[in-house]
Amino acid sequence: MGRVMVITSGKGGVGKSTVTAGLGAALGRRGKKVLLIDGDAGLRNLDILLGVAHELVFDIYDVLVGNCEPIKAIYQCPDEENLYLMPAPQSEENRVTPELMTKLIKGLSDYYDYVLVDCPGGMDSGFKAAIAAAQAALIVITPDAVCIRDADIIRTRLVKEGMKNVRLVINRFSLRALDNNRIPNLDYIIDATGVRLMGVVPEDEEIPRSSARGHIAGCKGYASLAFDRLAARLEGEKILIPKKIGEN
Numbered sequence: 001m002g003r004v005m006v007i008t009s010g011k012g013g014v015g016k017s018t019v020t021a022g023l024g025a026a027l028g029r030r031g032k033k034v035l036l037i038d039g040d041a042g043l044r045n046l047d048i049l050l051g052v053a054h055e056l057v058f059d060i061y062d063v064l065v066g067n068c069e070p071i072k073a074i075y076q077c078p079d080e081e082n083l084y085l086m087p088a089p090q091s092e093e094n095r096v097t098p099e100l101m102t103k104l105i106k107g108l109s110d111y112y113d114y115v116l117v118d119c120p121g122g123m124d125s126g127f128k129a130a131i132a133a134a135q136a137a138l139i140v141i142t143p144d145a146v147c148i149r150d151a152d153i154i155r156t157r158l159v160k161e162g163m164k165n166v167r168l169v170i171n172r173f174s175l176r177a178l179d180n181n182r183i184p185n186l187d188y189i190i191d192a193t194g195v196r197l198m199g200v201v202p203e204d205e206e207i208p209r210s211s212a213r214g215h216i217a218g219c220k221g222y223a224s225l226a227f228d229r230l231a232a233r234l235e236g237e238k239i240l241i242p243k244k245i246g247e248n
């Protein structure tokens with residue numbers, strides 16, 4: 001059975017989908033078979049990040065209501081042969097319940113090394129469904145005060161829901177962002193969130209550029225190295241956070 005992880009955050013727009021796609025691609029480059037599930041009903045966007053938006057016919061809701069077999073709602077990323085996506089429904093009304101999500105992922109996880117669930121923003125029913133089947137959670141933050149406080153709130157909620165394995169990813173990191181937000185260093189963020197740091201992804205202009213061209217974010221450029229390191233750590237390799245991260 002594959003590992004099931006949810007990628008979540010307090011604030012929206014911090015890079016959950018980017019990290020889900022970038023980490024998925026990095027695990028794929030290591031030869032792992034990875035399924036991404038877009039949990040953001042009504043605001044799906046992983047299909048764009050993976051370059052399969054034009055192909056979509058069925059989504060997760062179609063599977064759950066019996067419109068199609070699961071395989072019909074799974075799309076292979078053209079840039080990365082080991083990476084697959086089950087898209088979210090276009091309508092917010094077609095939300096998935098935690099019970100159905102758990103049942104679906106249980107059935108699918110036998111066929112993949114990793115199932116990564118991209119969580120919607122907020123902590124309502126979509127959040128509950130996204131975390132329901134996960135054994136581990138990655139909280140994504142950007143280096144600013146609001147995000148740091150939200151990470152503590154979301155960690156508390158995850159622990160309350162029974163999540164034992166919670167880790168932090170700092171996205172859009174740069175020395176300038178630290179400076180602008182009066183954050184002294186990485187240790188300060190780790191202490192303030194109370195979550196163990198799993199990876200730091202730099203601010204990288206290649207990310208929006210790749211997305212705009214319909215290529216998977218985080219396959220090229222400086223951030224892809226950070227996703228490679230994050231994937232390696234998930235696989236149990238001991239890789240330190242580089243000291244010079246964010247300096248260019």
Ligand SMILES: Nc1ncnc2c1ncn2[C@@H]1O[C@H](COP(=O)(O)OP(=O)(O)O)[C@@H](O)[C@H]1O
Nearest residue numbers: 012013014015016017018172202203204207208
């Ligand atoms: N490390 C990064 N460097 C530069 N831009 C980034 C980075 N991570 C995310 N972005 C940009 O930030 C925006 C929001 O990212 P997204 O992954 O959609 O956030 P979320 O899923 O949390 O709402 C996107 O335009 C994306 O291209």
Ligand SMILES: [Mg+2]
Nearest residue numbers: 016017040045
């Ligand atoms: Mg998103």
